[in-house]
Amino acid sequence: MTSTRPWWKTALGVLFTALMLFPVYWMVNVSLTQTKDLRASPPHWFPWEPTFEGYERVFAQQMPALGTSLIVGLGCVLLTIVVAAPAGYALAQLNLRGGKTLNFLLLVAQMIPAVVMSMGFYAIYVRLGLLNTVGGLIVADSTIAVPFGVLLYTAFMSGIPRELLQAARVDGAGPWRTFISVVVPVSRNSTVTVALFAFLWAWSDFIFASTLNRNGDLIPITLGIYNYIGNNTTQWNAIMATAVVASVPAAVLLVLAQRFVAAGVTAGAVKD
Amino acid sequence: MTTLPTSVGTSESTLGAAGTTPAAPRGRRRRRGPNASQWTAAAFATPLLVYLVLFYAYPLWRNIDLSVHDYNIRAFVQGNAEYVGFENFAEVFASSTFPTALWNTVAFTFVSIAFQFAIGLALAVFFRSSFRLSNVLRALFLVPWLLPLIVSASTWAWMLSSENGIINSVIGAFGIGQINWLTSPDTALIAVTIANVWLGIPFNLVILYSGLQNIPGEVYEASSLDGAGAWRQFRSITLPLLRPVSAITILLGLIYTLKVVDVIWIMTTGGPGDASTTFAVWSYREAFGTGQPDFSPAAAVGNILILVALVFGFLHLQLQRRQEASS
Numbered sequence: 012m013t014s015t016r017p018w019w020k021t022a023l024g025v026l027f028t029a030l031m032l033f034p035v036y037w038m039v040n041v042s043l044t045q046t047k048d049l050r051a052s053p054p055h056w057f058p059w060e061p062t063f064e065g066y067e068r069v070f071a072q073q074m075p076a077l078g079t080s081l082i083v084g085l086g087c088v089l090l091t092i093v094v095a096a097p098a099g100y101a102l103a104q105l106n107l108r109g110g111k112t113l114n115f116l117l118l119v120a121q122m123i124p125a126v127v128m129s130m131g132f133y134a135i136y137v138r139l140g141l142l143n144t145v146g147g148l149i150v151a152d153s154t155i156a157v158p159f160g161v162l163l164y165t166a167f168m169s170g171i172p173r174e175l176l177q178a179a180r181v182d183g184a185g186p187w188r189t190f191i192s193v194v195v196p197v198s199r200n201s202t203v204t205v206a207l208f209a210f211l212w213a214w215s216d217f218i219f220a221s222t223l224n225r226n227g228d229l230i231p232i233t234l235g236i237y238n239y240i241g242n243n244t245t246q247w248n249a250i251m252a253t254a255v256v257a258s259v260p261a262a263v264l265l266v267l268a269q270r271f272v273a274a275g276v277t278a279g280a281v282k283d
Numbered sequence: 284m285t286t287l288p289t290s291v292g293t294s295e296s297t298l299g300a301a302g303t304t305p306a307a308p309r310g311r312r313r314r315r316g317p318n319a320s321q322w323t324a325a326a327f328a329t330p331l332l333v334y335l336v337l338f339y340a341y342p343l344w345r346n347i348d349l350s351v352h353d354y355n356i357r358a359f360v361q362g363n364a365e366y367v368g369f370e371n372f373a374e375v376f377a378s379s380t381f382p383t384a385l386w387n388t389v390a391f392t393f394v395s396i397a398f399q400f401a402i403g404l405a406l407a408v409f410f411r412s413s414f415r416l417s418n419v420l421r422a423l424f425l426v427p428w429l430l431p432l433i434v435s436a437s438t439w440a441w442m443l444s445s446e447n448g449i450i451n452s453v454i455g456a457f458g459i460g461q462i463n464w465l466t467s468p469d470t471a472l473i474a475v476t477i478a479n480v481w482l483g484i485p486f487n488l489v490i491l492y493s494g495l496q497n498i499p500g501e502v503y504e505a506s507s508l509d510g511a512g513a514w515r516q517f518r519s520i521t522l523p524l525l526r527p528v529s530a531i532t533i534l535l536g537l538i539y540t541l542k543v544v545d546v547i548w549i550m551t552t553g554g555p556g557d558a559s560t561t562f563a564v565w566s567y568r569e570a571f572g573t574g575q576p577d578f579s580p581a582a583a584v585g586n587i588l589i590l591v592a593l594v595f596g597f598l599h600l601q602l603q604r605r606q607e608a609s610s
Contacts (some may be wrong), residue, residue, distance in 0.1 A: 021416050034442060053455075115600060118521050124589075130585060154569075157334060166475025216566070233433045236433050240440075247441055269425075
């Protein structure tokens, strides 16, 4: 078996991965570099004398922003699942009339640039006084995830055997009961994938945050980084420390839920 | 198979015992015709339909409304902007930024996708035969795709900085002089394209890899028995059999790349001048990027982007139909 798994491929793979992840390494490296060494030439390849000034600053200044991002992310997850799961059921199992049209609209919806949506939302929010509110940002961020969620749920729920749903009906369960006690539990994996991406996209969003929430008291972490870049261009160790902290959810999700990530990326592109 | 639904069902039937009386006529009504079940389907789809109308259709309609009126900040709040028809569109087309933005959009999109796809495909083929650590390494390749764009973009901005950047330091070691990646009009677009290629590789790798998994291994075994080498196999098996997946990958890449604002805005704000301004960045800058928001031309540019999105939407549908027909 070992002869079919040559070591040079592993070596080459490690090299490719190292090249690919170099920017990530560099972010961590700069975040630990002392301020006086930031402008050293050549740059320090390794933080021999690491400093945690940058991180101290993050925890002193950016905690509210991290909290806001967490709330926005969770709110977005909730809204997305509440809207997408029943719709997926209707499209996949209930032969919704006009389902094909709806599918097409969702596809197009995914293609509309966020910058276009942000202008529309801005025009609406100005009138309603929803600018700079967390709720307004949650709604806007969810537009990235809802079409994806519906398409993913539809794809998965189409595969639920009809016998399973019929059995529930024979037991006297109405459509709502069937949905809550059979369809939703069976679709758990899809829910994890949808939740994961809804959270990640809301957490990472910059466009909606910078347009709809730019003067808010509660800004998300992406704006925290952006304001940092604008304000003090010399403190790149602090900027990169914030960036490292903002990357933590992505890292955690990759470790804990890698197969769901891969499932989400290929959804809609590859038929299993 | 039957144990699962009944075990779920029994616990529910005791809970729902009181509900059996209204449930019985409901069941009878459903049997009467397709109408009742259509009502059920519509009820489940209602949250989505309401959502789409309120949070997609309405903002988009407002956006079109913006593009045919002359809005400034005051008219925005009072809502009494003057109707100007297609004047904003005419202004956009006549603007000196238009040809630059068009060229930048095309170049940025085309070059990004060409490199993302080529590198993604090469890596997918490389990872196809499993070797020690291959799963772990492939998972690590996802990292750039999962990071918030502002994180990646600011990291690249620092790496490409003129005096302190690691990239200039490395190429300096090979005797190449300092390149002002982000501040020179000649290289700004190249710089943001490099960062965008890096961002897109994981997506291409993952999709093309799972496309490769669907090609049966016997096809390769048979061809190597016939004496086909690695390159021959790639040309005669991998490429043709991967074509449907490749088409969708490239299309999704196109859609994603046309939308890009964050990366370019954070690295160069579309500058210097218009040197790295694409349509999406142009729209963002007009509306939100300067001290004086100019929503109407920004919305006009945005509407051009929506038209492009619609065209690609139809293309995507065609590709999906063809893929379903072939599988």
